Each structure stands twice: as structure tokens, then as C-alpha cells.
Amino acid sequence: MGTKITRRTLAKSIAAAGASAGLSQLLYAESAQVPFGQTAFSQWKEAYPGVWRATLGTPEQYTPVSSRMIAPKTAAFDKLPQIQSAPLAPISGRRIPRGFMIDLPLRPNEQVYGFGLQFLSFAQRGKKKKCRVNADPRQDTGDSNAPLPFYVTTEGIGVLVDTARYADFYFGDARPKPTRPITSVTVDTSSPNYTHTVPADAEGSITVDVPHVSGVDVYLFAGPAMLDAVRRYNIFSGGGLVPPEWGLGLWYRMIGSASEQDFLHMAHELRERKIPCDVIGLEPGWQTHAYSCTFVWSPQRFPDPQGLIRAATEMNYKVNLWEHAFTHPASPLFPKLEPYSGNYGVWDGLVPDFAGSAGREIFGDYHGKHFVDAGISGFKLDECDNSDYTGGWSFPECSAFPSGIDGEQMHSVFGLRYQMAIWQEYRKRNLPTYNLVRSSGALAAPYPFVLYSDLYDHRQYIRVLVNSGFSGLLWCPEVRQAVSVEDLIRRLQSTVFSPLAHVDGCYMKHPVWKQFNRAKNDAGELLDNWESLEARCREIINWRMQLVPYLTAAFERYAEDGTPPFRALVLDSPGDQRLHTVDDQYMVGDRMMVAPLFAGESGRTIVMPQGEWRDFWTGERVEGGAQFFLSASTDKIPVYVKSGSIVPWADVGLHAGTVETRRLTARVYGDGSLPFTMGRGQEAFRLEWNLGAGSVKGARDRYTVYAWKTMG
């Protein structure tokens, strides 16, 4: 897979670089200041096992990597295959008045994925994408609340262009000019040729246009497998996270106007109605002023926050608080934060300089003392994703921050640095946490934050979940309202098979299963048959609780070797061209594949990867390598497991810390030849099956297997 760099390939690369630069005097230089219009050229230098860096020109001082706050999880590289040499030939770049551009190769049929949380597309070859933080993408431009300059290809190549600028990526879309005339042309007399597509089997290049810089570092992550390249990127980022067990239970969020009484009422109702729930979240109304925020409990709505947290804790709930970072002049934080904020305001509030340690620490320290110490388990960090065309909803790109960066750079890192301002308070206290956030960026894998958005298209939500796994991100396809019972059911089915199961009642007075229509819900017009709908929803939420051990294992693998717990099918089988465009099915852990259904559709096509599979619910055999239409009549979300799988399926507890969550039924599919493992080495907890008998190897917390169930 790796290309050995010889003098010959080097010379060819230099020649190619010169040709694609279009002009030009060629400059052989590494890490030097490149004059305008000239081509620079860099070898790959190994930075970590299987990770190389090329430096073209003089990179900016502030980049995602230069400002990183978590070191690579170096030891974990050992778990991946060793690579002898960089799998790409040396690359070239060129300094131009508007910035710096680089050229990377694109082989025939090589398909490209990643670029963060892309809502509107999946396979990126042939597209132009701008790496711009924007909350409301309506067009497939790259805009997203969590875009990032990392891509991975079916050839097992991962590339991170280390910039906090809004870089444009042309994934085979920018073609060199033709230079030779053609003497004859085939006249098409049937119809004019309005369309023109560059064939995917042509040689191409990925051109990256990084504005405002005079150089850039490029990181190359080797495979050999596509999934290895992603793993290397995640390990380089610091390794994947493992959420606390309670983070994997159900989250329920109260309406913005909720009071202390409303919170306690809901807490009781969920327990009484036997709806499992671990986390209850509050919306802006908990503060004295929001938009912008004071970060002070409203004495009217929440006269006794400490009592509330205590009561919640006694009922085994965690409390999560909504906020955004823009700090109102009435906040106690304001005087200290004012010198460490940007020169523009948002909603008359300060924009904290999260790129500087002072801004992060002042902001974090306040949160630590007032909320973390008080027992708040985590936050929902809203509005950090640059709704800049909404009118006054964010800060300009030309903002200046005391740390020396501008608004454009800040937007690219604002989400992740905001996460650190909060997370560091939990780290200092050695406390687990799990949070929601509206923006993230490069190198996010270790951060205990799950992305969400104000967008709500169910199919897009699944595409985003599928895309998130290419880039070290996690995504929550939350349930807010629904257009029908079916829509509610389908959305709930998706959220329980995701990194964070969230029923977000932020604008619903009553739980969504009592009335899924927002206006009627607020008006108190509950469904006549809400108890039966509640029962259906309860069953789905129960699945979530039963899945917690399996999810835990998947996340442990994420931390161990960077394998994304939720990911596209193509990552596991890049050689299978049928999977190159499958953006509505995904792997969970190492053996489970989910294919969500969407309301209003009579069913869906399901593309099965190679190998033998089983229906998760029935154990029925499903042909691998096939494709079939599944009628949507089932009450279940379509889930498949690899034949041979053992899957732990817990009893249903009302929260994740109950004994039920650790009481497992080991479901055995087919011949049971794929043991289930949590942890590794001496820590391993392993379920094995041998000719009709199950066995447990190793001990793990309070886990017990009380039943073995053969599933066909």
C-alpha cells in the first residue's frame, strides 16, 4: 500500500507539481517562506507511527494542532498495523496572494468521506466544500455546525489540513485547463449536452485553498485499511471517549419555562410511568437572563437549586444545564471576563476568548465553583456554531481576540475550546461528564461532548450520524416533535441507537408521547390514547437500557484503538463499491448494523455487507452481499448482527446505574463463533459460546450473565 519514495518518484512528483501549478518556477523548499506564485514541495516526515506531516511554506501560528489541548494517545498506535513509508508521494503547494493552495492526489475510483458533520452529502468526490462553521446549511457547500478539514478515502488515506481558516476543498472538482486543441469534435445531433461529469475513474487531484496563510501543515494518516486511517486520526486526536454509564441512559429535556416544581413533577412522572431516564436537562429559563446569559439561577423559577439537585440525585437523576457562552453584563462573570473577550458582542453579551487560557479559566472556574461543585453533571452548550446569517446571532470573522486570533479562526475552534473550558472543571475534579454541544472541530475524539442541531430532518439526522464516524465526532439525533405517531416512533428508534438518546422537550410542556404536535402539546390538548403511545415509546426506550453494556464495549474500543462506535458501512468494507453511497445505514460497535426507517415511507432498501448476517430481533438469517426491500410494517427498527455474534442484552432498569443494567442475557446468533469482549487483556470480560454452552471469562464490575438465548 505504501509507496516507497525513490529519487524517481520524487522527480515525477516535482514535475507534476510544477505542471499543476500552471506556471511556474519551481522551488524545492521545506518550511521556508515561499514567494508568491511559486511552488513549494514537501516530503512526509513521520510524526507518529503511521502519521506523517508535510510542511509547506510557513504555517500560521494558531491552528487546530498547534493549539491542541489533549496529546495524542501515543501508546494506542501500537494496536494498529505498522506502516513502513508514507502512502503518498511528497506533495506540493503554492503561495498565492489570497493564501496558500495545496494539491493532493486522487486516484481513479478513490472515494472521499469526512469533512465533519456534513448534513447534505456523503461521498464527496466531485464536490467543492468550504470548511466553514455555520449552523444552518441549506446547500451542500460544506457549511455545518461541525465541519473540519479532515477527510479519509477508500484507499486508506486520511488527511488533515491543519488550519483554522475557512479552507475550500476541491475533491476532484477543480480540473487543470486543457492545453491541446482537438482537431475534430463528434457532433451530437441527438441533443445538446447540457451536463458534463468528470468520470470518477479518471486521475484527479484534491486542491485545497487555504485563505490568509502563507503556509500550512498537512497530516497524513495511513491505513492500510480505511478504518485504520480513521483510527490513527482518532488516536492522534487523543483517543476516543467512554461516556459515564448514566450518559448512555435516556436524557429528557424540560421546556424553557420550566420551574423547580415542573422539574420535580417530571422526575416523579417518569419514574411512576416507568420511563427509564438518567438525565434531566433545563433550558434557558433557569437563568435570570438568557440571550445573552447571566449563568445565575433565576430566583423566581429556581429558588432552591441545591435542593433541586439533591432531590434529583436522590432519585438517581443527573441534572444538565443549557447555556451559551455569550455573557450578559449582569453576569457575575462579566467583570473578570471582559478583558478576555472579543471586540464584538453578541446579544449585548461578551464573546469569551476561549482560545486563550485566561478566558477559558475564568469562564471554567465560575462553572466549576457554581455548578460542577454543586453536582451539575454536564451542560448543553448552545449557539456556539455561528448562526451568522440569522441577524446578530454571532460575531464577525473580522473580530479580534486578546489571544491574537481573529473571528474566522475563533469560529473554527470556538465549539471545541468552549468544550474544554467546561470539561477541564470535571477533569480537575476527576469527575465523569457527558454533554451536548452545538459545535465542534478537528481533534475532538476525546471530548465527552455529543453534537446536536436545530435542524430536524430525520434522514439528514441519520446521514450526519453516519458521517460523524469519519471525523471523530458523535451525533445525537434527538426527538423533539413529530408530524405523526409513525414519525415519533421512527425518530425515537433512531435516537436509542445513537451515542446519546435524547427526548428534547425544549418547546413541549408535556412529554412528546402525550402529544407530538407542538401547539396542541402546549395547549394541553393531550392525545386520547396517549397511554398506548407512551407504552410503545417505553418499549423503545427500554431497548436503550438493554443496549447499554453493548454500547459501553463499543465506546471502550473507541478509547482503546480509535474505532468509531458509530460509523458508515464503507469504513469496514471500502472495497465493496455497493457501500460507497450508503448514507442511511450504520455500524454500532463491531457487530451490529442499523438501518432506520423513515415516516411516510412504505419501507426501505437495505444493503447488506458481505458475510452472513442475522436479524437482531428474530435471529433470522439474512443473506450477506445482497440488497432487498424491507416493508416498513415492522414495529422494530431494522437491526442486524453478524452471524456468530454474541450480544449482551441487559434487563431494563429505570436508570443506567441499576442492577438490571448489569444483568445480561447473552444473545447468541448462529454458531456463536464471535465472542463478545469488554475491555482487553487482563481486564477483559468475555462471553463465549461453545457448542450449546455459554461461558463467561473474567469479572467486570457487577455484570452477571443470567441467561443464554440462542437466536436461531
Added chain:
Amino acid sequence: MGTKITRRTLAKSIAAAGASAGLSQLLYAESAQVPFGQTAFSQWKEAYPGVWRATLGTPEQYTPVSSRMIAPKTAAFDKLPQIQSAPLAPISGRRIPRGFMIDLPLRPNEQVYGFGLQFLSFAQRGKKKKCRVNADPRQDTGDSNAPLPFYVTTEGIGVLVDTARYADFYFGDARPKPTRPITSVTVDTSSPNYTHTVPADAEGSITVDVPHVSGVDVYLFAGPAMLDAVRRYNIFSGGGLVPPEWGLGLWYRMIGSASEQDFLHMAHELRERKIPCDVIGLEPGWQTHAYSCTFVWSPQRFPDPQGLIRAATEMNYKVNLWEHAFTHPASPLFPKLEPYSGNYGVWDGLVPDFAGSAGREIFGDYHGKHFVDAGISGFKLDECDNSDYTGGWSFPECSAFPSGIDGEQMHSVFGLRYQMAIWQEYRKRNLPTYNLVRSSGALAAPYPFVLYSDLYDHRQYIRVLVNSGFSGLLWCPEVRQAVSVEDLIRRLQSTVFSPLAHVDGCYMKHPVWKQFNRAKNDAGELLDNWESLEARCREIINWRMQLVPYLTAAFERYAEDGTPPFRALVLDSPGDQRLHTVDDQYMVGDRMMVAPLFAGESGRTIVMPQGEWRDFWTGERVEGGAQFFLSASTDKIPVYVKSGSIVPWADVGLHAGTVETRRLTARVYGDGSLPFTMGRGQEAFRLEWNLGAGSVKGARDRYTVYAWKTMG
């Protein structure tokens, strides 16, 4: 209105500039290289009567003004009120690593318009807009096929930021950070405050963020009236154009696959069916290869182009040719053009370097010799508006051109410079021309090109027509297909009251009145009752022919003093706040106001400007200053004229050059106290009304008034 610059206001401005810059050491400098982070400051220097320039830092070499190809129409400034001093205090700007930013004042309640062809919004205060050429705006970001960095305000201030960069404009949307804590906050116990709007009656500023530059020229166009500011901008641009008379008749465009026979068949059919038509246009199929273009007649479809043009001319038709600029290697143009093209290709074709005279001349010369000399009347210049997210449809911003500019700059001027490459061939030959184009930019007023787009929302089409008049642009709300008879009628009504009346059959085999559904049209399934629909359409097209003299007068005024022939109501009455958001009614000429109807709507609200008005069709009196709901039952498009107006209404000719077009009925509304005038001074042709008797002053071509008709 003008603020006299004294030492005192100067000092205040300097202080204000320092404050808004947020930091910072203040640098008093004009046209000097400004160090990063420091604030520069500039006086206004008068460039033309009522036009001032401020230079901040060191502007780029290539800008819309520096590269202009038409000089200001200097003498026309005399027709506007004299202004003693610049109506704005000196302005400030700051050099930052990502470019240059400037601050301009925004007064309480001052509303902002312009920015070129904005599809998705009208009044711009409170918004952020990027001046980026993009064919497919789906979000109100500023993207458009003809955005431009000029705005005009209700205070009679016009501002052009002279840059070919994708500048961001924050129209009161970027607010300085708060600096003082508030000791108490009003707790809102009713509901959390999710929204936050900066009140329009607050002082504000317009911040402009120009990337990649170290300085910029700003041009200020004084009023005193808002319309005067626009007039000054148009005169500065070179003055408005007057289309040839035939340009104001109906345009009909053939389907892409049409042949010579199809063309002639349609030419005969239109005459036989008595559908007036002046111009017939061809689509890509006339070329041997399109996408990219060879600019060579297809010998299969068009074996005898010269014969075709001769036949068309004999029938009094003009022939218009579709093309785009991307030049296929099989084009005869290719070898000469290749050295004068960008380093990237589009559809395997060259991107001509229209910013350089060599590229324009090689391209233009070929067109002159092969098409202009052959009698082609004009072109439809497609695809020059950067469909860059469509996949391979345009060239990257990081492109390099031999003239020394990059792709970003080229996109900003590509439309207008392409227009000049074509127009100069007609200019050399002293031939009139009138054309369609997909992109334009700053200083476009004199160019005989009308914008169109692939978008098709009728309401957006009208908004764009209304917006075009702020920025020296013309817009064609063409008719392609329709969802219903009503939709067809409403769209046709709009296009005949626009700068260019176009029935675009580019994907319809048969005229749209025979079948408005595209698929059925192509399948030859004509409407049973198409003759009656044709009759209704004929009546509407007839209006266009009757309007030609009135439109000619409106355009002559455009050329004379820059008054846009089609414009928003607010331009004539900026003091009337009711009109600040009216984006679906427009003025035509000095006395006519149009309020189009939209299919599927039961009627519409019509906002009448102050003064007494008359229904154009019936002469009925309509209260000025009022607002009323008009039921959509009428077959007529709602049109009103100022009471007292005399409006020339021609007989219907089958093309604009007929004697009928010059046979006028003078329609007299109310007391007839507003004489109608074409031309000025000794050239004036003037219709007057005095107590029941009409009189004609001056002669004009073959115009005759054969009837005076009092319209109530």
C-alpha cells in the same frame, strides 16, 4: 444634509474610530501602508460632483473601478442637485491579518438597500451579506449571480466599496462588545428570552470586512434624495443604457435541440398566429459542442446559418445566440485563447482571461467576425455566475489568470468583462445590441445586458426586479413553464412589464401557451383549448408592444440622468416608512407603478404611495397613501399611474419596428397635468393636455398621436 468637516468633527471621528477599532493605537494616514491592527482614517475627497472617495490603506491594484472600461458620464452630474460637502464624516478602517475592515455610520432608522441582485431579501439593515458570485442562493447570505458592493440608504447615502473580493458587509449586525457590567437585571418570569433584536432606532455601524487586501477605496454618492444617490452611482458608472427598439419587443427562445427548420417554422407560426415577436434565440444545440463551447454552427442542425439569418431578417426578426465562455479544445478560438486563459478548466474548456485585453479581444474578435458581421443581434451569456457547488461547473477562487488576478477577483468581474468582450464588437461597428447575461457586477449601468437566472420563484423574480434598480442592473423575469394557466398568465404579465420580455422555451418544444407543462409539452400533448390560452397570452404580449414608447422614454431618462427605469417604491419616497419593506411593487418610468399578482393567491395587498393615483386600465381614482386588498379576479396585472399622467399607448405591431409602434393613443388620466416627454431640450417630444385638448410639441421619428383618450 452635508456635514461640514471641521477640526472638531474630525477629532470626534478619530476618537470614534479608535473606540470602534477596539484596541488600538491610532494612525492618521491617508493612502499609506497601514500596519496590522492599527486604525487608518480618511477624509472624503471629491472625485466628481457629489461623489467622494476615501482611500484607506493601500488598495489592491485590480478593483471594479480601477479596471473600469466605461468612463463616468461626467456631463450628466450637472442634472443633479449640487452638494457642498460630503454627507458623511471621515471614515476609519483597520488592517487585519485577514484583510482590511472599514466602519461606516448607520443612523437610527436608516434603512439599507442594494447589494446587487438579492433574491431573498430587500431591506438589509440587521443583516450580514457576503458579496459573492454564486448562481444558486438558497439562503439569504448575499450570494447571487450579480451581487455588488454598493448600497444606498434612506438618508440619501450611496456607498461603493471598491473591491473585487468577496467582502462581508455587516449592516448594523456587528455590535461592539459591552464594556460595563450591569448591577441588576430584570428577571423575566413569564418566558425565557430566546430572541434578541437590535432595535432599528439605535445608532449603529456598517462594518465591511474585505479579505486579502491591505486597503480599499470607498466611494460616497450624495443625494440629497435617495434616488439622487442612485442616479449619481449610475452616472459614475457611465450612465444608463437605452436598448434598441427591437430589444423592447417580445423575445422567444427555441428549445436546445431546435434546427434551422424548427427556427423557421416557429418564425412563421408566430407571425401567422399574430404573436408579436422581435427576437428569436437559440440554445446550446446550435453549436457543434456545448458544455464547453466550440462557437461553431452545427452543420447537422444549421447547415446554412447565413441563409437562416437572412430569412429571419426578412421577416423582421433578430437572431440571438446562447453561449457560455468556457472554450472547448475543438473551438477555432482555442489555440489563440489558450495562453490568455486561467490555469483551471471548466467542462474541459478554457476559462478566458476576460480581465486582460488580450483575452477579451481574441474572444470578441472571433465573435465579431463570425457572428456580429453575420447579423447576429446579440447573445445570451450563460454560466458565467459561478455554480461552484454544482460540481465542476466553475473555476476555483484560487485560479490564476495571466492578467495577474485570481479566481475570486475574476468571479466578481467575470460577468461584466465577458459582456464587454461581446459588446465591444457592436461598439466598434456602431451597432445597437441588447443581450441576456447570467452575471454582472459593479458599474454595469451602461451595459446593454439584462440579467436572468435558472431560479424560477415568481415572487423572488419580482423582488429581484425591485432590487435591481438600486444597483444599476436590469432583470428579466422570464417565462419558461408554469404550474397552471393562472401561473402562466401571472408570469407573462410580469415579464411584459420588465426590461426584457422573454418567453424562454429552452426546454419546451412548443410555445408555452400550447402546453405549460414541460413533460406534456415535449410529449406533444397540447392543451385542448390552447387557442383560447394563446389568445389570452397574445393580449398580454400586445400590452408589451403598446408599452414600447413609454419604456423607451423611461430608458432615455436612465441614460440622461441615471434614473432607473424599473425601481423600488422606496427610492421615490424614502421618507414614507410604509414603503421601506415593499418588495413586490415597482415603479416603471416616472409615473407608472406595477403590483404583480401571483398564482394561487386570492389577491394581494397594494400599498399606494402618497399622492393621487389612477388605475391604469380603467382610469378609476385610487387613494394615495392608502393600503388595500385587491382581489385577484382581474385578468389584468394591477398597474397604476399618477393622476394627471399622460401615457402614450401604441398600436400593436407584430414587431417593434412597425408603424403601429409609433401610432400612439395618448391616455389622459385625471386632469392631464403631467405632460409626457421623450428626450430633452430641443430633442423633446412632448404630449400636453389642456382643458380637454391634447397637443404634441416637437417631432420624433415617425411618432404620431392619432387619439387622445381621457381615462376618467
